[in-house]
Amino acid sequence: MKNIPLPIDRLLSRDSIAKRLAVDLQPDWVVNLGIGMPTLTTKYVKAEQDIVFHSENGIIGMGPPPPAESQDDDLRDAGKNFCTLIPGAALVHHADSFSLARGGRLDCAILGAFQVAANGDLANWRLPGDPTGNIGGAMDIATGAKEVFAMMTHVNKNGEPKLTEKLTYPATALSCVTRVFTDMAVISVTDDGYLLEETAPGISAEEVQFHTDAKLKVAANLRDIAA
Amino acid sequence: MKNIPLPIDRLLSRDSIAKRLAVDLQPDWVVNLGIGMPTLTTKYVKAEQDIVFHSENGIIGMGPPPPAESQDDDLRDAGKNFCTLIPGAALVHHADSFSLARGGRLDCAILGAFQVAANGDLANWRLPGDPTGNIGGAMDIATGAKEVFAMMTHVNKNGEPKLTEKLTYPATALSCVTRVFTDMAVISVTDDGYLLEETAPGISAEEVQFHTDAKLKVAANLRDIAA
Amino acid sequence: MKNKKRDSIPAALEAVQDGDTVFFGGFGTGGVPIALIKGLTDKKLSGLTIVSNNAGAGHNTIATLLQSGAVKKVICTFPYSRGSVIFNDLYHSGKIELELVPQGTLAERMRAGGSGLGGFLTPTGLGTEIAEGKPHIDVDGKTYVLEKALRADIALIKAHNVDLRGNLTYRLAARNFNPVMAMAAEYTIAQVSAEVPLGEIDPESVHTPGVYVDTYVIDKGEYDE
Amino acid sequence: MKNKKRDSIPAALEAVQDGDTVFFGGFGTGGVPIALIKGLTDKKLSGLTIVSNNAGAGHNTIATLLQSGAVKKVICTFPYSRGSVIFNDLYHSGKIELELVPQGTLAERMRAGGSGLGGFLTPTGLGTEIAEGKPHIDVDGKTYVLEKALRADIALIKAHNVDLRGNLTYRLAARNFNPVMAMAAEYTIAQVSAEVPLGEIDPESVHTPGVYVDTYVIDKGEYDE
Numbered sequence: 077m078k079n080i081p082l083p084i085d086r087l088l089s090r091d092s093i094a095k096r097l098a099v100d101l102q103p104d105w106v107v108n109l110g111i112g113m114p115t116l117t118t119k120y121v122k123a124e125q126d127i128v129f130h131s132e133n134g135i136i137g138m139g140p141p142p143p144a145e146s147q148d149d150d151l152r153d154a155g156k157n158f159c160t161l162i163p164g165a166a167l168v169h170h171a172d173s174f175s176l177a178r179g180g181r182l183d184c185a186i187l188g189a190f191q192v193a194a195n196g197d198l199a200n201w202r203l204p205g206d207p208t209g210n211i212g213g214a215m216d217i218a219t220g221a222k223e224v225f226a227m228m229t230h231v232n233k234n235g236e237p238k239l240t241e242k243l244t245y246p247a248t249a250l251s252c253v254t255r256v257f258t259d260m261a262v263i264s265v266t267d268d269g270y271l272l273e274e275t276a277p278g279i280s281a282e283e284v285q286f287h288t289d290a291k292l293k294v295a296a297n298l299r300d301i302a303a
Numbered sequence: 304m305k306n307i308p309l310p311i312d313r314l315l316s317r318d319s320i321a322k323r324l325a326v327d328l329q330p331d332w333v334v335n336l337g338i339g340m341p342t343l344t345t346k347y348v349k350a351e352q353d354i355v356f357h358s359e360n361g362i363i364g365m366g367p368p369p370p371a372e373s374q375d376d377d378l379r380d381a382g383k384n385f386c387t388l389i390p391g392a393a394l395v396h397h398a399d400s401f402s403l404a405r406g407g408r409l410d411c412a413i414l415g416a417f418q419v420a421a422n423g424d425l426a427n428w429r430l431p432g433d434p435t436g437n438i439g440g441a442m443d444i445a446t447g448a449k450e451v452f453a454m455m456t457h458v459n460k461n462g463e464p465k466l467t468e469k470l471t472y473p474a475t476a477l478s479c480v481t482r483v484f485t486d487m488a489v490i491s492v493t494d495d496g497y498l499l500e501e502t503a504p505g506i507s508a509e510e511v512q513f514h515t516d517a518k519l520k521v522a523a524n525l526r527d528i529a530a
Numbered sequence: 531m532k533n534k535k536r537d538s539i540p541a542a543l544e545a546v547q548d549g550d551t552v553f554f555g556g557f558g559t560g561g562v563p564i565a566l567i568k569g570l571t572d573k574k575l576s577g578l579t580i581v582s583n584n585a586g587a588g589h590n591t592i593a594t595l596l597q598s599g600a601v602k603k604v605i606c607t608f609p610y611s612r613g614s615v616i617f618n619d620l621y622h623s624g625k626i627e628l629e630l631v632p633q634g635t636l637a638e639r640m641r642a643g644g645s646g647l648g649g650f651l652t653p654t655g656l657g658t659e660i661a662e663g664k665p666h667i668d669v670d671g672k673t674y675v676l677e678k679a680l681r682a683d684i685a686l687i688k689a690h691n692v693d694l695r696g697n698l699t700y701r702l703a704a705r706n707f708n709p710v711m712a713m714a715a716e717y718t719i720a721q722v723s724a725e726v727p728l729g730e731i732d733p734e735s736v737h738t739p740g741v742y743v744d745t746y747v748i749d750k751g752e753y754d755e
Numbered sequence: 756m757k758n759k760k761r762d763s764i765p766a767a768l769e770a771v772q773d774g775d776t777v778f779f780g781g782f783g784t785g786g787v788p789i790a791l792i793k794g795l796t797d798k799k800l801s802g803l804t805i806v807s808n809n810a811g812a813g814h815n816t817i818a819t820l821l822q823s824g825a826v827k828k829v830i831c832t833f834p835y836s837r838g839s840v841i842f843n844d845l846y847h848s849g850k851i852e853l854e855l856v857p858q859g860t861l862a863e864r865m866r867a868g869g870s871g872l873g874g875f876l877t878p879t880g881l882g883t884e885i886a887e888g889k890p891h892i893d894v895d896g897k898t899y900v901l902e903k904a905l906r907a908d909i910a911l912i913k914a915h916n917v918d919l920r921g922n923l924t925y926r927l928a929a930r931n932f933n934p935v936m937a938m939a940a941e942y943t944i945a946q947v948s949a950e951v952p953l954g955e956i957d958p959e960s961v962h963t964p965g966v967y968v969d970t971y972v973i974d975k976g977e978y979d980e
Contacts, residue, residue: 104532106741126531128695128741132858133782133931136739137695149784150929156783163729164695166736167927169934169962170782171866174859178646178879179713181741197882207847208855210833216859216879220646250882331757333966353756355920355966359633360557360706363964364920376559377704383558390954391920393961394702396709396737397557398641401634405654405871406938408966424657434622435630437608443634443654447871477657642875645863648892648899651873667873667890669903674873678894702959734927735960 080286082231086278087259088301095120096274096301097186097227097257101127105183106176108132108217110200111155114186114227128162130182132213134173137165154213177213178220185221187214189228189253191238191245194269194290196253198226199245209246218249230258231287239263239270241290260284262301268293274301307513309462313505314486315528322347323501323528324413324454324484328354332410333403335359335444337427338382341413341454355389357409359440361400364392381440404440405447412448414441416455416480418465418472421496421517423480425453426472436473445476457485458514466490466497468517487511489528495520501528534696534745535725539569542747545717546684548575553640553711554582554592555687561704563688563721565753567591570686571598579603581640581682583633583707587613596620603627605680607636632660637710639680644713644742649678685715689738689746692722693729696743697736705737712742720746759921759970760950764794767972770942771909773800778865778936779807779817780912786929788913788946790978792816795911796823804828806907808858808932812838821845828852830905832861857885860902862935867904869938869967874903910940914963914971917947918954921968922961930962937967945971 088096090113098120101107108130109115118140121127129138132154139160142148147158161167168176176182191199198218202209218224231237239256256263261284262274272292275284277300285292315323317340325347328334335357336342345367348354356365358380365380366387374385388394395403403409418426425445429436445451458464466483483490488511489501499519502511504527512519536542543566546552552570556562571594578601585604586593593616595601609617609628620626631639632654642650651674655661665676687708689698698720700708712718720743761767768791771777777795781787796819803826810829811818818841820826834842834853845851856864857879867875876899880886890901912933914923923945925933937943945968 130741131928133785133928135928136741137733148927150786150927152783152785152928161733161927164693164697164731164740165733166697166739166741167733167930168736168739169930170858170862170932171935174862175641175645175713176739176741177859178877179644180646180716202884208834208853210835211855211857211885212833213858215857215883215885216877219879219881220859247883249879357966358703360560360703362703363966364958375702377561377702379558379560379703388702388958391918391922391956391965392958393922393964393966394705394958395961395964396705397633397637397707398710401637402866402870402938403964403966404634405652406869407871407941429659435609435628437610438630438632438660439608440633442632442658442660443652446654446656447634474658476654638870638872646878647863648876648878648894648897650867650875651901651904653871653873665892667892667901669873672873676876676892679876699959705959732960734924734930734962735957737959 080283082235082287083279083283086276088276090116093227093257093259096262097225101125101184106130106181108177108182108185108221110187110214112188114188115153115155115157117186130176132173132177132217134168134170135165136168137162174216177217182221184223184225185217186225186227187218189226189238191240191243192226192253192256193243194241196251196265197243198224198248198253199243200248202246204245214248218252223254224252226253226256228258230260237287237289239288239290260287271295272298274299276301307510309458309514310506310510313503315503317343320454320484320486323489324452328352328411333357333408335404335409335412335448337414337441339415341415342380342382342384344413357403359400359444361395361397362392363395364389401443404444409448411450411452412444413452413454414445416453416465418467418470419453419480419483420470421468423478423492424470425451425475425480426470427475429473431472441475445479450481451479453480453483455485457487464514464516466515466517487514498522499525501526503528531694534743536745536747539565539747539753542566542719542745543569543573546570546573546575549577550683551579551581553682553685553715554580555706555708555711557583557706561688561700561706561708563686564591565749566686566719566721567595568753571595575600577602579605581605583607584611585609585614585617587611593617596626601626603629605629605631607631607633635677637707639677640710640714642679643681644710647679649676652677680714682715683717685711685718687712687718688721690723691726691731692720692746693726693731695728696740696746697731698738698743699731699735700737709738712738717744718742719744721749722746723749756919759968761970761972764790764972764978767944767970768794768798771795771798771800774802775908776804776806778907778910778940779805780931780933780936782808782931786913786925786931786933788911789816790974791911791944791946792820793978796820800825802827804830806830808832809836810834810839810842812836818842821851826851828854830854830856832856832858862932864902864905865935865939868906869935872904874901877902905939907940908942910936910943912937912943912945914945914947916949916951916956917945917971918951918956920953921965921971922956923963923968924956924960925962934963937963942969943967944969946974947971948974
């Protein structure tokens with residue numbers, strides 16, 4: 077296959093990925109947000125979706141960041157950013173918070189990823205060269221959520237595909253990712269591997285395939301991401 | 304050994320057993336009360352002992368029965384009797400209540416018994432002839448409490464000793480009973496078996512031994528129960 | 531916001547089906563969802579497995595449900611009482627199965643089920659009939675019994691206050707099994723005393739977060755005796 | 756009533772000894788017992804194992820404790836951060852051990868320890884490095900990893916209000932690990948913001964019952980920077 081350069085000028089911004097992902101959150105879902113890019117999602121969720129955001133540190137019903145004068149060191153999200161509570165929020169301790177995460181009441185988790193494999197395996201806690209890594213709540217949350225949405229750039233800083241046939245990085249959880257949202261495409265993880273469903277405007281299926289280390293099936297109704 | 308009849312006229316009343324037992328509760332202890340005879344203990348605990356009574360249904364800091372006009376169906380003890388809360392009480396759910404019972408913060412449990420063995424094994428949930436029995440919270444509480452005080456008549460309704468060498472009834476928990484308070488005696492369970500420490504006024508060590516199915520060592524300072 | 535409120539006991543019980551495993555909250559007289567249990571009896575289901583601390587007494591709600599023939603199995607801690615005549619008859623005539631569980635183990639099995647765990651290692655029951663046939667596992671030189679998580683299709687619970695999101699508080703010792711049952715059921719139905727405006731329950735004092743409550747119904751007393 | 760109140764941070768820390776395993780409450784900036792950790796650093800102990808969500812950053816309290824040489828091992832979920840320079844140096848030069856634990860597993864191991872359980876079966880970590888060398892147990896056709904209970908000699912926690920019996924409440928998300936740490940330590944020391952009269956904390960809203968609190972000290976700010 078001839079080299080296809082990364083279409084840098086057509087890649088989606090982080091905000092555009094978040095905007096697209098937010099559309100897939102079903103009304104009344106209970107959703108956990110990983111730290112970093114996933115937290116952008118809150119900006120694009122509509123009030124009528126009435127998403128209940130869960131933060132691993134015991135917040136059920138996390139609201140948007142407060143104005144500077146209302147910031148409270150006792151009310152931050154998992155990424156240590158200031159947050160608020162929605163009306164009808166509940167606070168629990170860490171063990172109860174992870175009971176929720178593992179116990180089947182988390183409809184969706186939005187997590188960053190170093191790698192995702194075609195069977196849904198997720199790697200996001202340690203790079204192969206590192207002596208140790210950061211697990212945080214990711215293993216429990218990826219294991220417990222009904223849907224895991226991976227939100228990430230399509231390739232890493234070295235230009236290497238992050239969507240692979242099998243993981244080459246240490247796994248966070250097996251067969252958990254259900255959908256991948258990148259700066260190039262929206263790809264579902266099916267029993268049959270990756271299904272390319274949407275591409276960023278101006279990016280072709282061939283371009284996405286070239287920057288993916290696993291075979292992509294292409295949806296019959298392949299369409300542009302409405303970004 | 305010649306037959307020694309049960310000294311019926313010198314047996315302690317239930318209240319006298321409770322009064323004697325109450326003396327052994329150390330100040331500030333957290334104490335669980337089994338249903339039935341053990342609940343009598345609350346009548347004889349002094350205010351300055353400041354015992355924190357735990358009830359398995361989630362009450363930490365249970366107070367005495369209320370006057371009739373203050374009875375509340377949402378505030379009863381494990382035996383379904385109306386109770387109250389002391390100042391500084393706390394209410395928890397069932398799993399948290401048994402975390403306390405098993406987790407090492409229960410200084411003492413006072414439990415009724417069908418049989419106690421010389422190694423501290425306790426039987427109090429099912430008679431051998433019964434197809435099933437009642438466990439309730441007894442297994443968890445007997446297993447978890449630092450001290451288990453068995454409170455009971457010395458012999459059963461058929462006149463058979465309830466203190467035995469080994470259990471012949473189904474066990475509730477093994478090696479848990481630390482002291483036995485009966486209508487005849489106060490007996491400690493030691494690494495060496497039973498140690499008879501006190502007898503009811505007018506009852507001799509020989510009488511207690513005759514109605515006990517295990518060898519009693521007799522304390523050098525054997526004394527009368529101050530009933 | 532999802533409408534979790536139902537206007538009648540029968541409407542609240544719509545999700546319960548033949549063959550379901552059903553948790554009943556309550557201990558003694560506190561926190562028992564009496565109206566829901568009576569409504570369940572009226573629904574005339576069959577093949578239910580019920581999980582409750584007791585197995586009914588006299589002709590109370592659970593005893594009446596048992597007598598109706600809807601129940602094939604009871605999981606409980608304390609089946610016998612002075613008045614548990616109906617359970618005794620059904621059990622001794624082989625018409626009902628019994629699984630007897632220590633009370634702390636029962637609550638913990640539910641909590642494990644609600645927490646996505648497969649089970650836990652407990653010292654409770656070691657050396658007794660309750661541990662027979664169960665795996666024994668040594669950890670750091672101490673032996674424990676492996677007890678399995680317990681989940682149900684339906685939890686019928688009773689709470690004091692509820693808000694629109696389903697957040698619950700319980701009164702006094704009426705809390706008991708209700709919170710862990712709410713966690714461990716596929717579908718949780720709460721009978722409540724009163725509904726309060728959203729935001730009125732202090733987030734720091736919520737006993738059962740609304741994410742665990744699928745449906746609630748205010749007890750209007752129509753099932754009282 | 757037992758006097759649990761101490762008048763100074765050093766007096767509150769009297770029970771802590773060389774070689775102890777010590778829990779530190781807190782997550783981010785909420786619920787961290789800063790005065791107690793600073794007091795512990797001043798105590799110049801050695802051979803401590805500390806258990807905390809993070810391993811310190813910059814020259815904050817935990818980093819300073821690590822730098823003092825008091826710690827031989829860290830058990831945590833998230834050791835690396837932009838500023839975790841002191842931990843990184845000690846770890847890479849082999850001067851400190853690390854046990855990395857998933858966050859939900861860490862909280863649950865404490866809760867198990869506080870509940871008298873030996874361990875639990877979790878799906879978390881299955882198929883990952885975290886599960887290597889740990890027993891795998893099948894329950895009803897599903898495989899779980901056996902994780903062991905975790906207890907400590909000492910818990911250093913931070914709460915909002917306290918009463919004479921040691922009952923605690925926490926503010927907002929400052930609750931986090933503090934309640935399970937209080938349950939799972941032989942001796943629990945609470946740094947609190949304020950003492951309230953006995954009976955003022957609603958029994959239905961106590962977050963940590965006083966039975967779990969051995970000592971408390973009101974933070975008078977003398978350890979603030």
